[in-house]
Amino acid sequence: MKNTIAVLALSSLLAVSACKKTENNNTVTGVTENPSTERFTVDSVKINDSIKLNDSLTVKYSSKMLVFPTLKDKKLLDSIYFTGKGISDFSKNGLQNYLQKSKNEYFNQIRKDSREWGSDLTFAQEWYSDTGMNVKSNTNDYLHIEYVWGSYEGGAHDNYGFSERVFDLKNNKKVELKDITSMPVTNLEALLMKNINKINSGTTDNKGQVNNSEMLLVDKIPATENFYFDEKNLYFHYSPYEIAAFAAGDITIPVSWADLKGTLNSEFAKRMKIN
Template sequence: MKKLAILMLALSFAACQSEKKASDQEDSTGLSNLEMNSTSNLAFKYDSLKIFSKPNPAAKTKSTDTTYVRIVYPSFPNQKLNQLLEQKTIAAIQNPDDKKVETYQQVADAFIKDYENLRDTEGTVAAWFLDAETKVLTDQPDYIGLEYSLVNYAGGAHPNSNMIYWNLNPKTLQEITLESLINEGSMPQLVTIAEKIFRKNEKLSPTASLKDTYFFENDKFNLNRNFTITKEGLKFLYNPYEIKAYAYGSTELIIPFSDLKTIARPNTLLSPTK
């Protein structure tokens, strides 16, 4: 009888452990769309908006190829941060002459309306699309690194694409600029370091001309301000058409932290002790 009691107790304990493990797995699955960094205490989830145009009443076929807008964005507990990201996203999507709007929904509605107005005026028009997504690359107590990407088509020979890095201080919601990370007056040195890496990546000699293949102003290498901070170093991105023809796509350039030791400001994201 004593052995039976011990056996029943052991089985009961095993069942509890199994139930706890299953419960833990369910919780983990339930939080699959929630990202959390334990070092920053920043929690966020990805929200999205997707709408489609109405079917073309004049179409002779039953094609389901309709214009659509898809916007994916992170949502933080800090509403001011969310509002800032929404403003930056809208500014990145809109053209300077577009009617100003304030929400993701208004952006999507305006895009769909423009397409439907053109379609109703000119008849059959190839479907448009607008696909925008903002990803959180890094979330630390003093740094949020975001990657905004846009691929869209509103007529023409081909779709357009663009990627922008946003660097923010989550406490102040201020932009982290390149100048705030390096010593005053050291920009020329940074450009020199970057050009050496660029020429190596492009298989160019130190004296090779940039005139025929690249679009740098005055045929002189220069850095843009489209950067993010990765585990490898300071990463820059040139979008299509920015320094090369569209067919070449985007161009990445990473400057290792080891190359930044002499110009990084102390106690910043680029300093060796950070």
């Protein structure tokens, strides 16, 4: 079973690494070929900062956003930056300015709240907010981006979560489940329940066998839009508390293409070379 060490390890990974500093990351993190003559490129912007509100409380803020210089379709970009409110400038400078604004809003809110409860803290604490975007793959012009967040604002432990999105760069849209399979939801939910122990999330029994099902909080596992895929499987990713206890961590459940045989969208199957 996952324990406090695992949670702290993830928290350390998510937590910010620099104080009082704002920086740009100019490294190209992924390059592949677009259907057009223009090369598909990925850049990123990042901000790190911290404030000390009083002797007992330090607050850190970190955020990373990817930049896609060659993507021009506004509807596609709106979908990619769905976590940002009111983003209209998708350039590197525009996204850097957005992060700076978000950081200031976060710190201002914490300052305001701390006036009410700051004096109640009985020992030194370090709170943080960390968000990020990562390109996981770009195969057959299906771009998979993982969005991750982590935070601690008092309490027993950190919180964290994931959102998976796949974008069809040929058709400038977010891929939906119906674009992949026509399998009825009830059948898909049955497969998710059947396959829940196929990938180890860190929850095991006393024999070392994967036992995610023992930590379930739901009677049926929903087939959500939080999915991605590769050449072998369709994967559904669930954040802590979404379907299981926090101790189970995040859970990923695979559904093989063989499981979905006869229900796959023919165009999707052809593009992914699924027999």
